[in-house]
Amino acid sequence: MLNGDDTPGGQPGARFLLLGPVEVTVDGRPVPLGSRAVRSVLALLLLNRGTVVPTERIAEMLWGHSPPASARTILHGYVSRLRRQLAALRGDSPADIRTKPPGYRIEVDGALIDLVRARDLAASAGADADDAPGPDRRARLLRQALKLWRGPSLGDLSDEGVLGSMAHSIEEFRLDLVEQRVAADLELGREGLVTAELVRLLDEHPLRERMAAHLLVALYRLGRRADAVARYQDIRRRLREEFGVDPSPHLQRTYERVLRDDPLLLGSGNRPAIAAGRDAAAPRQLPPEVGGFTGRARELARLRELWERRRPTEAERAGSGPRIVVLAGPPGAGKSALAVTWAHRVRHHYPDGQLFVHLGGADGRNGPVPPDSALRQLLVGLGVRDRDVPAGVAERAAAFRSSAADRRLLLVFDDAASTEQVLPLLPAGRD
Known part of the structure; x- marks a missing residue:
């Protein structure tokens, strides 16, 4: 059940805190953990709660690729210290x-970890369409989640290496929650309350296109049309200078509505300020990054080479077909972890959304997911209501091609059984 005070201080019992300096508290009071290395071990175990973290991965986190000869003995000492401290908790x-x-492996109730709590609140705010909370409750749930941050995620442990990468992923999660909360506030007509916050956030994160679209809406509603135009021109210039790309279709459409004084920007009551369908919040379906992912530098470099080589320019994008990369290998080789890791690294280049479908090719119990079921997942992910999904593979494939047209989408199909299973799921295009 998700209620009560979700601030980290003053809560009874033990809490494990990652959204800020890494701490263990009892009744709101910090428990001394000791050295940075001990706190690092605890953080990595908590971030991989319920799964075994190999000693080699922990050693790499602590010492890089040059661990001392006594690494196992030192690590055992760190773990023994943590066990004593945990055993001494009230x-x-x-x-x-x-x-x-x-x-x-650390066994701990997820409700005691602030990061897990934040994810649970976020999940409640974004419940399935039939049970989705209204904008007021959605905004309150997201505010509860954001109140859990006490500073930069993982505190002084976030500067490099394995934990640095994980801290960056948590920061992306936080910014996504902020964007969702602002969207709910705009639905409620609170543009006067969010405008200054959006200006500050965009000064810190100038290339967050979804955040920029929210600011354009807020400024327009406040009668600051010229400021909205100037903001768009600034982010457009930055994107072209730094990445050689134009703003996302969603941000461009918002700007065009500002120019033509589209009444949809004004909203009405609880109606979204941005039109439904293609301008609804872009799907963000990628699974969480695998904690401490290592050992695939060559494969990641190859993926970057392929991606850079095949990434179309703005002029080439119109009418172009899907860019496809296939990862092949035996079960358990780490294909899924590699695909998800890479997808997170490039997801900001796909502002219209990221979709993930597990196709069940290696599932001996239920067999591969049929194309019609996979197409249903894709259509619902793009905002089509379940009752509006057409019947039949051909009809669903056509509806998906229409929904995906002119969008910059990242599609991850995990555990495919055959080419025939995937072909109906591909968007249309020339190639």
């Missing part, structure tokens, strides 16, 4: 670090 110990070859 009442029954809320967490237990277990030795499980090839490493260690």
Whole structure:
């Protein structure tokens, strides 16, 4: 159940805090953890809660590729210290670090971890269409989640290496929550309250296109049409100078509506300020990044080479077909982890959304997901209501091609069984 005070201070019992300096608190008071290395070990275990973290991965986090000869002994000492501290917490110990070859696993109730709590609140704010909360409750749930941050995620542990990458992913999650909360506030007509916040955030993150679209709407509603135009021109210039690309179709459409004084920008009551369908919030379906992902530098470099080579220019994009990369290998080789890691690295180049479908090719119990079911998932992900999804593979494929047309989308199809399973899921285009 999601209610009550979600601020980190003053809560009874033990809490494990990652959204700020890494801490363990009891009744709101920090428990001394010791050195940076001990806190780093705890953070990595908490970020991989319920799964075994190999000792090699922990050693790489602590010492890079040059661990000392006594690395295992030192690491065992760190874990022993953490076990003593956890055992000394008031009442029954809320967490237990277990030795499980090839490493260690922490068992702890996710409700005691602030990051898990934030994700649960975000999930409640973005419930399925039939149960979606209204904008007022959505804004309150997202505010509760954002109140859990006490500073930069992972604090002083976020500067480099494995934890640095994970801290960056958590920061992306936070900014996504901010954008969702602002969207809910705009639905409620609170542009006067969010404009200054959006200006500050865009000064810090000048290339957040979804945030820029929100600011254009807010400025227009406040009668600051010229300011909205100037903001758009600024982000357009930055994108062209730094990346050689134009703004996303969503941001361009918002700007065009400002220019023609589209009444949809004004909103009405709880009606979204941005038109439904293609201008609805872009889907963000990628699974979380795999904690401490390592060992695929060559494959990641090859993916970047292929992506850079095949990325179309703005002039080439119109009418172009999907760009396809296939990762092949035996079950358990790490294809999914590699695909998700790469997708997170380039997702900001696909502002119209990222869709993820698990096709079940290696699932011996249920078999591969049929194309009609996969197409339903894709259409719903793009904002089509479930009851409006047409019947039949051909009809659904045509509807998906129409919905995906002129969008910059990133599609990840995991665990495909065959080419025939994937072909109906591809958008249209020349090639």
